[in-house]
Amino acid sequence: MLGDFLNRLLLLVFGYAYPAFECFKMVEKNRVEIEELRFWCKYWILVAFLTIIERITDIFVSWLPMYGEMKFAFVIYLWYPKIEGTNFVYDTFVRPYVAKHETEVDRKIMEMRARAWNVFMHYWSNCSEMGLTKFFEMFQYLAGQSAKLNQAVKQVNHVDQVHKKSDDRSLNVPPPPSPNGLRSPMARNKAWSSAAINRVNSPRFSQSQEDTSPTEYEFVNDDDSIPYSPSNSRLQQARLKLRRTKTQN
Template sequence: MLGELLSKVLLLLFGYAMPAFECFKTVEARPNDAHMLRFWCQYWIIVAMVIAFESVISWMPMYGEMKLAFFVYLWYPKTKGSDVVYDTFLRPIVMQYEPNIEQRLLHLRGKSGQLLSFYVKNFADKGTAFFMDVLRYVVSDKAEGSNLEM
């Protein structure tokens, strides 16, 4: 359990916080350095893909440690793994399916307004009903009686 916590803290520091700060420095200090901007864009694209597919592979033993090692490999200056992973694996696959992905995303964008209004309405209705039920319980005699027993 302690190992898992340590793994999550290290992942937070070396997988997200440190690369985010390095990316920030590149954007602010060297906005015209196209190579470094491309490098950090590739890193964040790969991280997003890993997170998107995490539910499929997170059952593996030592997944957190492997994820941490992979993220460090991606940004470590001597390996520059994001260039390798992006150019070798990710770019060819996405380029192959780009028209299909684009078509599906356009369809989802078109439906997103309807979907958002559906969820907001249902959440508001159910959230209001739940809040009122909790409020009724809190002010009821039953709640007062149970507090006295405790």
């Protein structure tokens, strides 16, 4: 007994490849003979029927001994030139059966075609309606997500504005006083400047100035507690004038 793989290989070569090559040579002839053309057409019709039948019968009879070898021998019997079993099988079995049921087969084919078209249109309409529904649902979902995103952005901006206002208010709050009643250098300079200007503008200081001749004084920063800066020049001049007034009195 031949193996299953070898049976399939021989069937493909001698059942399909070789007959196809012979049919090609016949078609490519300058003068095609009608009888030879009819023979190969009958052969391919029988091969088509056998292919359909074996898909069903192989399930039930493939266990028979020599089943693969019998199929191979039958295919050789169909196209072998000295036998040409194709004419016998076709004229005896296939042609009478198909001719008897040809009208019914055509009607069944037309019904199946119309039914297939109706089924196709039914599923096409359902799929189209479902697709439109899903599209609008997705569009509504995206619109809702966009609205939520805009609301979240507005909330974030509002929180940022509130934080910014609170930061601005905290910057405008004056610094707390230093411990133990001490004041900062800027506050001390401002207080000294105000006191010196008030003393210079007093009537006593003005009267003493009328009796004295103007004298140029050089600016000397003899008080280490007052830091030197251009803004303290008036304060130093006022202190020098006060010293001069005291010496004259």
